[in-house]
Amino acid sequence: MATLKVGLVSPERELWSGEATTVVAQTIEGSLGILPGHAPVLGVLLDGSVVKIEPANGGETIIAMVGSGFFSVAGDEVAVLAEQAELSGEVDVPDAQRALEEALGGEDATAERRARARLRAAGVEA
Incomplete structure (x- = not known):
């Protein structure tokens, strides 16, 4: 193969x-x-x-x-x-969730995308 x-x-x-x-x-x-x-x-x-x-x-x-x-x-x-x-196995899910919550309140779209991607990689939908 x-x-x-x-x-x-x-x-x-x-x-x-x-x-x-x-x-x-x-x-x-x-x-x-x-x-x-x-x-x-x-x-x-x-x-x-x-x-x-x-x-x-x-x-x-x-x-x-x-x-x-x-x-x-x-x-x-x-x-x-x-x-x-x-x-995926290295993602600290609570930390990624906190990062997403913080990013949602701000204007940094990159931080939000990265936090969401960390959660998706870990198998958590955000």
Whole structure:
């Protein structure tokens, strides 16, 4: 079975790397699903969105909140380079809910989108 070599990184660390069967990311131009053999692509990640990766070994889906950044596909290699990223299992749900409540009262749309994305990544609808 054909696979993708995927890397999900932020400036602080590599969050995940490995072989995957699919990657779904939201760019400023819309949702993008990548399978092996996809044409080359360079996109801008939608700030405050969620990336989903299906590992080739059949393991649990990798879900991460991402801030601004880039998404590239070349050959069967996918790079997700996010300014801010957080894996679903690392999200502090009460903290994300507080951040959303604070953002709803202000004018910072980016903070609201990121708080909502953190909750979606953790499996909590906001």
